[in-house]
Amino acid sequence: MGGRAIVVTSGKGGVGKTTATANLGLGLAREDRKVVMIDGDIGLRNLDLIMGLENRIVYHLLDVVRGRCQVRQALIKDKRFPNLSLLPASQVDQKEDISPEQMRDLTAQLKEDFDFVLIDCPAGIEQGFRNAIAGANEAILITTPEVSPVRDADRVIGLLQQSIGDPRLIINRMNPEMVKKEQMLNQSDVLEILAVPLLGIVPEDEEVVIAGNSGAPVVLNERSRSGQAYRRIVQRILGEDVPIPELNGNVGFIQRLGKLFFGR
Amino acid sequence: MAWTFVQKLFGAKGSKGEAKNRLQVVLVYDRLGLSADQMDALRKDIMETISRHISIDPEGVKIDFQHEHSLPEVVINAPVRRRAAS
Structure with a gap:
């Protein structure tokens, strides 16, 4: 019962759950914690690809649950951080092939050996969601500042409150330029609607796409804005009081000069 | 539609207010989790209750959920009929 089991969820697909989990x-792991990530998206696995670990899968989650291998055999160690492991999903099975009880047992087992068990939840609120949240003690909810992801996030909050409690x-x-023009919901709008604690804001960033191409997530990129946001979020997860800057598109004088002369 | 055009014409603010309002309305219903059948049952009960005391037009009864203030509220609109000449 050592570690913390955190599920990363969203309701709506395509808002960045897997990217966030990675x-x-x-x-x-950069902060020297022992971390295991579980890809909960059985049938549509992607965490391996985002992490750049897709070529090293031998066994997967379902093999472990069915007793075909030991958990240790299925874990893929990240070469960048040996204290980070991935338990990949099966690509051929279905969400219904595993039960919430089995996920709960597996998570409990992993919590004994790791400081953090991160569970990447599939989109939707059906069995895959129930499986992913079954063993978690905490939840992180990802949304983008648009109407349908926020609506779906609200639904997920209602479901999480029945089991885990309020997600962060x-x-x-977040696009600061659009926020400034009031073309996009801002931080306070989203918080007023969803009424859950804020863990962080990640700005829209082309680097995320580039990071996905090469399997090297932005948190490793010192120059990336979104990478910096994720590093701050990590500090907050570790209990440090790091302020959350409001992304309202009010650029500073120097940046404005830069924009004027260099167009960026 | 026309108002949006006028707003654009005068360089008024973007559409996020619209997003927020629409979300707040739709979430009141989502959070209640009321089905169409349940809404009909509610409408029927309210009509019957009011009709026991005052004469109303059953066709005109409207039930709306609003989120204009800090808490969501249910607004019931029931047109009252004139008392029939006795």
């Missing part, structure tokens, strides 16, 4: 996992919110892909 960045938080790597970020916590990450607002992903």
Whole structure:
């Protein structure tokens, strides 16, 4: 019962759950914590790809649950951080092939050996979601500042409150320019609607796409804005009081000069 | 539609207010989790209760959920009929 089991969820697909899980996992490993990430998206696995570990999968989650191998055999150690492991999902099975009880047992087992068990939840609120949250003690909710992800996030909050409690919110892909023009919901709008604690804000960043291309998440990129946001979020998960800057598009004088002369 | 055009014409603010309002309305219903059947049952009960005391137009009864203040509220609109000449 040593570690913390945190599920990363969103309701809506495509808002950045897997990317967030990869960045938080790597970020916590950078801080010398022992971390295991579970890809809970059975049938549509992607965490391996985002992490750049896709070529090293031998066994997966379902093999472990069915007793075909030991947990240790299925874990892929990250070469960048040996204290970080991935338990990949099966690509051929279905969400219904594993039960919440089995996930709870597996998570409990991993918590004994790791400081953090991060569970990447699939989109939706069906069995895959129930499995992913079954063993978690905490939840992180990802949304983007758009109407449908926020609506779905609200639904997920209602479901999480029945089991884990209030999730902590990450607002992903915030575009400061659009916020400034009031074309996008800002931080306080989203918090007023969802009424859960804020864990962090990740700005929209092309680097995330580039990071995905090469399997090297942005948290490792010292120059990336979103990478910096993830590093701050990691500090907050570790209990440090790091302020959350409001992304309202009010650029400083120097940046404005830069924009004027160099167009960036 | 026309108002949006006027707003654009005068360089008024973007559409995030619209997003927020629409979300707040839709979430009141989502959070209640009321099905269409349950809404009909509620409407019927309210109509019957009011009709026991005052004469109303059953066709005109409207039930809305609003989120204009800090808490969501249910607004019931029931047109009252004139008392029939006795």
